[in-house]
Each structure stands twice: as C-alpha cells, then as structure tokens.
Amino acid sequence: MLKYTFISLLFTLSVLASVVKEHRFRIPNQTSTHFIGRAPINRSVKVCDVGSENITECKTLENTLEIAKFITGTRIKVQVRDEPLAEVHKYFFTGLLHVEDLIMCDCGVIYIEAGTFFPLISLKKLDLRRNYIEHIKPGVFNYLLLAELDLSHNKIKIVEADALNHMKNLRQIDLSNNLISTYDPKWFLDAPNLSQLHLENNFVRALPESAFRNLIDLESEINIFFSFNRINFVHPLAFNDMGKTTIEKLYMDHNLLDSWHANWSMNINDLKIAFNNVTCIHGDIAAVIKNNTLQNFAYNPYNCTCLKEIKIIGDGYGLSSQWFMDKYLRCRHDFKPRNAPHRAALRNMQIFSSP
Numbered sequence: 001m002l003k004y005t006f007i008s009l010l011f012t013l014s015v016l017a018s019v020v021k022e023h024r025f026r027i028p029n030q031t032s033t034h035f036i037g038r039a040p041i042n043r044s045v046k047v048c049d050v051g052s053e054n055i056t057e058c059k060t061l062e063n064t065l066e067i068a069k070f071i072t073g074t075r076i077k078v079q080v081r082d083e084p085l086a087e088v089h090k091y092f093f094t095g096l097l098h099v100e101d102l103i104m105c106d107c108g109v110i111y112i113e114a115g116t117f118f119p120l121i122s123l124k125k126l127d128l129r130r131n132y133i134e135h136i137k138p139g140v141f142n143y144l145l146l147a148e149l150d151l152s153h154n155k156i157k158i159v160e161a162d163a164l165n166h167m168k169n170l171r172q173i174d175l176s177n178n179l180i181s182t183y184d185p186k187w188f189l190d191a192p193n194l195s196q197l198h199l200e201n202n203f204v205r206a207l208p209e210s211a212f213r214n215l216i217d218l219e220s221e222i223n224i225f226f227s228f229n230r231i232n233f234v235h236p237l238a239f240n241d242m243g244k245t246t247i248e249k250l251y252m253d254h255n256l257l258d259s260w261h262a263n264w265s266m267n268i269n270d271l272k273i274a275f276n277n278v279t280c281i282h283g284d285i286a287a288v289i290k291n292n293t294l295q296n297f298a299y300n301p302y303n304c305t306c307l308k309e310i311k312i313i314g315d316g317y318g319l320s321s322q323w324f325m326d327k328y329l330r331c332r333h334d335f336k337p338r339n340a341p342h343r344a345a346l347r348n349m350q351i352f353s354s355p
C-alpha cells in the first residue's frame, strides 16, 4: 500500500512536472539563448531556453530537424552543452538555418568533422573557447561567413596553412592561450575583413618573411596581438608586402626580441615591445616611437646610448615614463666604475652603462 502510494505520488509529480514544463515552454523570438546537449550520435538533443541567464526550461528533441522547427526566431543564440562532447559531427547542426551565435565552450571538444558548421548559414559568431582542440584542419572553417571566431584556451599546436582561408567576413579571430609555436604567413588568404588577430600566450618563436602578406589591401586597419610568446627572431623582411595596410596595433611585449629595426615600423602606428631583451632600436628611433607612450618600450636592457636617445625623443613628444627616468639617471651615475665592482653591479653596468 505504502509502495503503491509512493509510486503513484511519483507518477503524479512527474506528470505534473512535465505538464508544467510544457506549459512554461516558449519558443523565443529575437535574441534568446538556447542550450543544446545530449549525445549527437543519437541526434537527440536537449534544448534549453536560457534567455534570462539562468536555464529556465529545457526540452529533449529527437533530431536536429525538430530543433530547426523549434528555433524559428530571427536572431538566435544557441549554446551547446554536453558532458563531454568529444567529437562534433557534421549532421549535428543540420537545419539550424537561423542560428547566428553558436557557443560551445567547456564542452571537451577534441575533434570537429569537416563541414560541421556548413548548415549554419546565418552563423556570425562561433565560440569554441576552453575545449581540447589540438589541430585545425582545412574544411572546418573555410568558406564560413563568420565575423568572429574564438578558439582561445584550447590545446592548439597546429593550424594548417589553408585551414583559415576564404573567410570573407571574418573580422576577429582569437587563437590566444594555445600551444602554437609557428606563425604561418599563408594563413588568412582571402579574409579581407580581418581586423583583430589574437595570438597572445602562445609559443611563437619567429615572424617569418612577409609575415602579413595575406593582410595586404585590407579595407580597415588591423590590430595584431603577439604578447607573451617566445619571439626572438623577426625576419628582416617580415613586414614586406604589406601594401597599403596599416597595422594599428602590434603588441609584441613579453617576448624575447633582442633588437628592433625602424624600417619594420613603417606601417605600424602603435607598437609595444616592452619586456623584451632589446639592447637598441636601430635606424630612425623617432619614427618608431612616434606618439606612443614610452611605456610601450620600457623594461628592455637598452645600452645607455640608445636609452638616452629614446628618452630624448620621448621628451620631445612630451611623453614620459618613470622607467626611462630611473634608467637614465642610472646611466649617468654608473658611468664610471670605481675599484672592483660587485658582481651584480657589474652585470647592471654591462646592461645599462655606456663605455
């Protein structure tokens, strides 16, 4: 008897729950977020309306065609969630014609089949942050009309030469916080709208010849972020073939550069080379400093001649930097060593004094 009551109560509750679910469920219009989960192999997915931050309602649908019917709004954001979703296959998004934002963060994604995103013809923003993707192959992103692609915080080691080509609307790509050690100048062929390239926190070692050749003739200026890499080699012709393109920002701070050449900077407005191993900027230093804050050039072991020149040019522009002030004073005071200097002092002198 007790058992029967319990079962019946449970039954009533679950019916009630599903009725409530059905009742409260709505097909959101305009900008609303959905939430898809469950095994893609079975093509049965869980879609949740998370329009107001919290998951308000979920529904398990048998296949993606049902989702397509279900998601009919005009500007749709879909969030996919699975625990974990190691592989994403190409039938997963069939019929999702109206989805503009697809978020698949923290999903444990390792592999994405070529063609997976092709059915998402309205897709503008694809967010694949914090997965375990190691290798970007051709066929996954080519020809997508995305404006934004976020692949940051993955385990990317290899981006094949033609994996990011033919993305006509791509404005922003984020490859930061990965394991990339080679920047390939063949990337971004036919990506004429690219204006933000994020590669911070990788292991890039060199800027090769004509590094930005595919960013030639961009309509807009471009910002390129290489902060926190291992760059210690810049090819003398790295900035060749830039055409009319201006690099608005080039951030190369926290690398291992040991010099900088003025003629690399011709197309660069805002250069940052702080925290490197630069002993001198060669050529027309004023052309490198331009209007930039001197802070962009601080924290390098400049020799005294070079340091003075940079500071004087900075003073001329009305720029100032405490770091340069301190080092400049040091250069003047440490000018002549007395007796046998301490080892640390000697090292400082090698770095900061002029002979």
Ligand SMILES: *[C@@H]1O[C@H](CO)[C@@H](O)[C@H](O)[C@H]1NC(C)=O
Residues within 6 Å of the ligand: 029, 030
């Ligand atoms: C979206 O839904 C709200 C209320 O549900 C309604 O007021 C609004 O007009 C709808 N917008 C569109 C574009 O259908």
Ligand SMILES: *[C@@H]1O[C@H](CO)[C@@H](O)[C@H](O)[C@H]1NC(C)=O
Residues within 6 Å of the ligand: 039, 041, 042
């Ligand atoms: C799909 O789901 C059904 C029932 O939920 C299950 O029996 C079947 O094994 C699943 N198929 C695959 C390929 O996982």
Ligand SMILES: *[C@@H]1O[C@H](CO)[C@@H](O)[C@H](O)[C@H]1NC(C)=O
Residues within 6 Å of the ligand: 052, 053, 054
């Ligand atoms: C989301 O849920 C948290 C706690 O569960 C609550 O504090 C918060 O107000 C909710 N936010 C919205 C937008 O409903």
Ligand SMILES: *[C@@H]1O[C@H](CO)[C@@H](O)[C@H](O)[C@H]1NC(C)=O
Residues within 6 Å of the ligand: 147, 168, 169, 192, 193, 219
């Ligand atoms: C991309 O650039 C082309 C011209 O090169 C332009 O016609 C198109 O509108 C741009 N797309 C976006 C999204 O800016």
Ligand SMILES: *[C@@H]1O[C@H](CO)[C@@H](O)[C@H](O)[C@H]1NC(C)=O
Residues within 6 Å of the ligand: 236, 239, 240, 263, 264
């Ligand atoms: C930069 O200067 C080097 C020599 O200092 C020269 O070989 C090279 O052609 C110059 N590059 C440009 C773009 O002018």
Ligand SMILES: *[C@@H]1O[C@H](CO)[C@@H](O)[C@H](O)[C@H]1NC(C)=O
Residues within 6 Å of the ligand: 256, 258, 277, 279
């Ligand atoms: C910085 O440059 C000096 C030579 O000028 C070199 O001995 C040293 O190893 C470099 N430091 C790093 C971290 O590469």
Ligand SMILES: *[C@@H]1O[C@H](CO)[C@@H](O)[C@H](O)[C@H]1NC(C)=O
Residues within 6 Å of the ligand: 290, 291
């Ligand atoms: C410095 O910046 C100002 C305004 O930002 C600009 O008008 C001026 O031309 C710049 N000067 C140089 C030398 O770049």
Ligand SMILES: *[C@@H]1O[C@H](CO)[C@@H](O)[C@H](O)[C@H]1NC(C)=O
Residues within 6 Å of the ligand: 279, 280, 303, 304, 305, 306, 353, 354, 355
């Ligand atoms: C500082 O470095 C520049 C470029 O390497 C060099 O020409 C100059 O002689 C150096 N000056 C001193 C005092 O070491």
